[in-house]
Amino acid sequence: MVNEKQLIEGCLKQDRKAQKILYEKYSSVFLGVCSRYTRDRSEAEDVLQEAFLKIFTNIKQYAGIGSFEGWMRRIVVNTAISQFRQNVKHYYQQDITDVKESKIDENVVIDADFTQEELLQVIRDLPRGYQMVFNLYAVEGYMHKEIAEMLKIDVNTSKSQFSRARKIIQMKLNELSKERMPGIILKENESRI
Amino acid sequence: MSQEYKEINDLFRSSFEGFRIEPSKSAWSNISRKLWLWKFFRFSVSTFNVYYVAGILTATIVGGKLMSDKIPQTGSEISSVKNSVSTHSLSQGKTAVTEKNPNSETIQNTITAKIGISNEKSVKTGNIKEQVKGNLHYNNSENPDQSTSNKINAGNIIENGSKVMNNIETASNEDDSFFNDLSGNTGNKDVQISIPGKLSGNIAKSSVEQDQTETETEKEQDVIIYDTIRIHVFDTIYTYDTMTFVPSGKSKDKPVWSVEAFVSPVITSGGFAAKSDEFSNDLRRLKNATSSGSGFIAGAEGGIQYRHWRFNLGFTYAKFSTNYNDTITTKTTDTISYPHVTPGGYYSTDTTGHQWEYDPIHHFYVYAPVITHTWHDTSVTTIVHQTYTSTNTKYYNNLNTYTYLEVPFSVGYEFRYERFSIVPRVGGVAGILLNAKGRTLSFNDNVAIIDLDKNKLPFLKLNWSWMLAVELNYRFNDRFSLVAEPFYRQNLNSIYGNENPFRQSLNSAGVRFGIKYDF
Numbered sequence: 001m002v003n004e005k006q007l008i009e010g011c012l013k014q015d016r017k018a019q020k021i022l023y024e025k026y027s028s029v030f031l032g033v034c035s036r037y038t039r040d041r042s043e044a045e046d047v048l049q050e051a052f053l054k055i056f057t058n059i060k061q062y063a064g065i066g067s068f069e070g071w072m073r074r075i076v077v078n079t080a081i082s083q084f085r086q087n088v089k090h091y092y093q094q095d096i097t098d099v100k101e102s103k104i105d106e107n108v109v110i111d112a113d114f115t116q117e118e119l120l121q122v123i124r125d126l127p128r129g130y131q132m133v134f135n136l137y138a139v140e141g142y143m144h145k146e147i148a149e150m151l152k153i154d155v156n157t158s159k160s161q162f163s164r165a166r167k168i169i170q171m172k173l174n175e176l177s178k179e180r181m182p183g184i185i186l187k188e189n190e191s192r193i
Numbered sequence: 194m195s196q197e198y199k200e201i202n203d204l205f206r207s208s209f210e211g212f213r214i215e216p217s218k219s220a221w222s223n224i225s226r227k228l229w230l231w232k233f234f235r236f237s238v239s240t241f242n243v244y245y246v247a248g249i250l251t252a253t254i255v256g257g258k259l260m261s262d263k264i265p266q267t268g269s270e271i272s273s274v275k276n277s278v279s280t281h282s283l284s285q286g287k288t289a290v291t292e293k294n295p296n297s298e299t300i301q302n303t304i305t306a307k308i309g310i311s312n313e314k315s316v317k318t319g320n321i322k323e324q325v326k327g328n329l330h331y332n333n334s335e336n337p338d339q340s341t342s343n344k345i346n347a348g349n350i351i352e353n354g355s356k357v358m359n360n361i362e363t364a365s366n367e368d369d370s371f372f373n374d375l376s377g378n379t380g381n382k383d384v385q386i387s388i389p390g391k392l393s394g395n396i397a398k399s400s401v402e403q404d405q406t407e408t409e410t411e412k413e414q415d416v417i418i419y420d421t422i423r424i425h426v427f428d429t430i431y432t433y434d435t436m437t438f439v440p441s442g443k444s445k446d447k448p449v450w451s452v453e454a455f456v457s458p459v460i461t462s463g464g465f466a467a468k469s470d471e472f473s474n475d476l477r478r479l480k481n482a483t484s485s486g487s488g489f490i491a492g493a494e495g496g497i498q499y500r501h502w503r504f505n506l507g508f509t510y511a512k513f514s515t516n517y518n519d520t521i522t523t524k525t526t527d528t529i530s531y532p533h534v535t536p537g538g539y540y541s542t543d544t545t546g547h548q549w550e551y552d553p554i555h556h557f558y559v560y561a562p563v564i565t566h567t568w569h570d571t572s573v574t575t576i577v578h579q580t581y582t583s584t585n586t587k588y589y590n591n592l593n594t595y596t597y598l599e600v601p602f603s604v605g606y607e608f609r610y611e612r613f614s615i616v617p618r619v620g621g622v623a624g625i626l627l628n629a630k631g632r633t634l635s636f637n638d639n640v641a642i643i644d645l646d647k648n649k650l651p652f653l654k655l656n657w658s659w660m661l662a663v664e665l666n667y668r669f670n671d672r673f674s675l676v677a678e679p680f681y682r683q684n685l686n687s688i689y690g691n692e693n694p695f696r697q698s699l700n701s702a703g704v705r706f707g708i709k710y711d712f
Contacts, residue, residue, distance in 0.1 A: 014228075014232060015630070016225065016228070017592070019225075019228070020221065020225075023221055023224065024221075027215075027216045027220065027221075028213035028214060028215050028216065029211075029212075029213055031213070031214040031215070031216045032209065032212035032213050032214050033212075035214055036209065041214075044214075045216055045217060045220055048216060048220065049220055049223050049224050049227070052224050053224060053227055053228065053231070056224075056228055057228075057231055114204075114208070116208055116209065116212050119204070119205060119208050119209070120209075120212075123205070134205075137202075138201065138202040138205050138206065139202075139205050139206050139209055141206075166201055169201065170201065
């Protein structure tokens, strides 16, 4: 069994076999990450391929300090952000429209177990900017200041987009709960996820 | 952060922890292809990349240029020379064409349609004068003494008032010197026609109205053209002398230089042989484990052809691989003996050693077997033997790659039929090992498969092979040919050094595809 150190050494030598082993080990995990930042599987795979290319061609920059998987994960996330920023003009109009159409009802209670696929779809249905902020804040654990720097937006924009994203998510999860359990009792001013 | 926020964050964070989606099968091949491109456009000594391609092309062009400079002028610059002549003197030629001399019509028409008159090097404007009477004289710049003596020679163009006749050779009906002069390039000939075969004697008749015995002193003014006048038949430039197979326009007695750039996919087999019986079992395993691989060769060759014979020398970048698939099962037997067993403790000896444990009776540390139960006996004389057998199976699926910078050389014999030619070739290849990757067998202690150490490769630096090839050549114009060449190469030596107890030969076969340029 090849350990991580050997894999890194192999990748440093541009050994295709080591690269493939590394890819097979982490590709499914990172495609899961990419999926959260993209609209569909095809786009997610594009980001994944781009990210692995960056990993293999910049592996010398990994200093050996800290988690190798964490280093790769940052590259994957940054690649997704780069792709988002490249298409930011395209997404902008859509975001505004979605915001206007979003009617946030907070007076519902969510009482259901959601599958990963359902949650993924909820994130993917968010306006693109919200999707990025929500992922970075809620799932990756970045601070709003870091997110603002990464996305080149204002800190307050990051905060407001996260707030709106959360409300949209809450609304969609409640809708999902209603579909599953039509007889559910909704309590006002209580949210239980 | 409110409780609600935390709950949403936690929900997504926990749900996506370990979230996996299997990528499509094509994803890796796309990454692999992009990595290859990235590697190709990045300089590295040990990999074939765009810089090698640029180097090969540069070497080809520079080599070709150098070789072409050394080749005697053969009339290759047909079109440019033709233009220059048209500017200066074809007004005379055109007049000649319109000449209605029934005897000269054939050759004159040929000249109009197919012949360009080239005056190499030194057509001097002004040397050809209008309203010239007399002969167009040949001036041999290398041998001025012969200039006047060749005044009535092949290629003389005589203008007689308004009539211009092409007095290519007044003596053509008399002997064979005409044809020699036309197709050859010897002596002081000032006309070269690259048309093989027969020319009508009508040429001579075209000058019937001109006094052929006219001497130089009779002429009022001569047009002097320096060096040679060459006439090429463009339509027949690609035809070949059926006897010599030498392209027309090129002297059969002169060597033809060429360069060729090529690439060839190859399949490789690595043949093993033992130097002694000592390792026959290992050799058998090696043979069974090794299967054919693949690779490629890319490079350029320069060549010189004299009549049918072709000599080639070049540089190539070659990468070969062999597959190695092996399964090694190792059985380990571990016997543990308990020579003394006393109440309250135990100690043991075993063949491999386990952890030490303290014997409270004898007050020292002993080996302790790794067993799942507590062993206890009051007898001090019992000896217990316990045997553990473990089986370890390892699968090796490995691709060994070898990178060489090679110098191929060969000699061939050309058979030509119109635009096609076949050149069986035999030669050798000297290969300098640049790099090798993969695994090999080590015989230091036990037979074991080890990774190749880049700094301590067990292979010879210089590798010799012999080569057999059949070049199939299609000439699609006067200069360029497409080449497809099946070949087989076999090592003359083992790629391993002499200290290894077995031999391995990297034999390969493939088809080389190239483009060849003749100067």
